[in-house]
Amino acid sequence: MSFENINFSKEELARYNRHIIIPEFGLEAQQKLKASKVLVIGSGGLGSPVLLYLAAAGVGTIGIVDFDVVDDSNLQRQVLFGINEIGKPKVEAAKRRLESLNPHVKFNIYNTHLNSQNALDIIKDYDVIADGTDNFPTRYLVNDASVLLNKPNVYASIFQFEGQVSVFNYTDKNGETGPNYRDLYPVPPPPGLVPSCAEGGVLGVLPGIIGSLQALEVIKIITGVGETLSGRFFIFDALNFETRTFNIKRRDDNPINGKNPTIKELIDYEQFCGMKAVEEKPIREITVRELYDWQVVGKKFQLIDVREPHEHNIVSIGGKLIPLATVVNNADKIDKDIDVVVLCKSGVRSRKAIRELEEKFGYKNLYNLKGGIIAYIDEVQPELTKY
């Protein structure tokens, strides 16, 4: 990354004045920012503050990877977006917002799922990676791709009231490379064991705090100002307002860059995280139209709603409320003799409930409502409240 020949227009000098006058930062650090290319993976809760601050700070080129579209439930924390962007691809909405914030930055957008086929190709052109994704397969994918391409990976993750930040695979001035995600967590939790999104959620301001720390570390890596979080692992507990910073080290048994690496190229991360094994056995499904037909003809069946009580209070299409976490303990309330339709918001939790009931109690009469209550509202009862 050569920065000596980087020049600024009068407008840029005025814009970045408060950076340039910091003695430890100066014009040189600002030149380094403009010369740098940063890839932000995920433009949601964490990606929003990361992108806003990196664009404002004057990073020269910013890549944005996201496959999603803006949803009204995003706006509680994804401060990049407004109501006018609902339904639009996040990367396009983000680019528009960020260009209006700083026209001196070049944006590359990737409206796609990052996967083993495209990751190396996308990541290779960038100097620093900021990982703000929301699932384990992509976490390991980003980690491994960063290690294989020798890129620093600024990691942040959040859950409910807790945030984590670190700098992985950072090579310091002496050529020493710090730990990566696999040194910290060698293998992912099997699906279903960590509290799922169904019991999850996140306080909207938390990704604002944690994402801002992530942006800070990106800027420190690029400019060489200060000490990065490499070799350290930062935890923020927003409930008790406690912060802890742990020391982490590289491990000899790290499969990607330990003593005897076994991973030499990107692998199948869905399989690695146990996702595919879970999906192998098919689950019987019913569409919302079929459910409606059953209701119209008066077919005898039981409807089980595995959402949380607060969601049930917002909208319900009848049925017995048994939240996912309590399904096993309430199996005696679920009929074994007639057809049973299980529903949740979009059909993910109800699949889990069916899987558990089939495995533990041998149910053979359970149907997953495809698309959940949201699909039912869209196609059958649009007058109901969506959330």
Added chain:
Amino acid sequence: MATVIIPTPLRKFTNNTARLEVKAGNIHDTIRELTTNFPDLKKHLLNEKGEVRSFVNIFIGNDDIRNLQQEKTAVKEDTVISIIPAIAGGSPDQP
């Protein structure tokens, strides 16, 4: 007594208690004491063989027990033990 800080995702298994005091003299016994007092914690902390799960990190003070004496690492009166499970969220939406 040593203090164990329970991460927010696991507090629902400890009656929403964030800090627990333990009498144990090392990490192995600390985990047993926790899982005896709060049986629902067990499957989240230990695998089928009774080993600490590899996606759960345990720190004594600021240091990872894997860089100390693993589960044999001694716990003193003023030790603060942190349990830090892997979390993946960036922007979780309720599916």
